[in-house]
Amino acid sequence: MTRPAIRIELCREAYEAITSATAEHLPVETGGLLLGYREDANVLVTHALVIDGEGASTHRYVRDDIRANVLLAAFLAQRADDDPTGYVGEWHSHPAPSGPSQTDVAAMHATARASDGPIALLVYAPGGADPFFGLIVRRQRFGRLSSKKATVLPPPSRFEALGPLPEGAPDG
Template sequence: MIHSDARQTITAAAGRAAPLEAGGLLLGWWDSDKVIVRSAVEVVDPAASGTSWIRRESFAQQALDRAIAALGHPWMGYVGDWHSHPAPCGASAQDLKSIRSASRAYSQPLLLIVHRCDDVLDVRAARRGRLQTVLEVTA
């Protein structure tokens, strides 16, 4: 489940950044094997281009710490990443490799959301290095 606040944050950040990519973190919690995305946080990549956004760890950790403190929900934590594609294409091979790799550090699934320029959210999940169900959601 992706809360409307998270969708709005992703869509607004993607719109501001176009024609460059934007990205950030997904915050929420796990309910059994479901990932609940309650909030999205933008993490600026000063070197973003029309085909690349890289999560800078120091910026990401600061953004995560601020967001968790501000949201104040006891279950809130990191559940994945999001970024935009200023073209009508979904997750790239590099995107899938990244989410698979990151998911190895967690026992629960991680999400990757790619916001396409046609307002489709390409949602991917990975658990322990393996891709799971693929969803597309209109923003």
């Protein structure tokens, strides 16, 4: 029996925050925090906070931890007590199509060691056939960690697919 692929689902607000921040910062990397909730091994991302990284370059992003903690606390303070939304991971951009680096994976492993649930890493690299790369890291028994590639599901398009051109319409 095969298990279904684990996934990271992006809600529209999170998707738009990630794609617009990336477009604003290109060719420099940018990133931030993923907020949402977990459903079994999957992660649903409802919001993405953008945290500027001092010294960001075309091949490096290091977020400002102090600013991240301030923005996270402010976001969570606005939520209702029974709202399950919380920290579920990290995201950052790559200006060229590529997945996470060894440094990215090592950082997620360090974060997962202190977490009680799966932690998502989302890398957004516009320009490729599949611009999102997802990874979910979780702590297993005896402190071991597992990393699994996750399918990233962007929100559905707000527009209907265009049908065929009408008969006699000019062809591009």
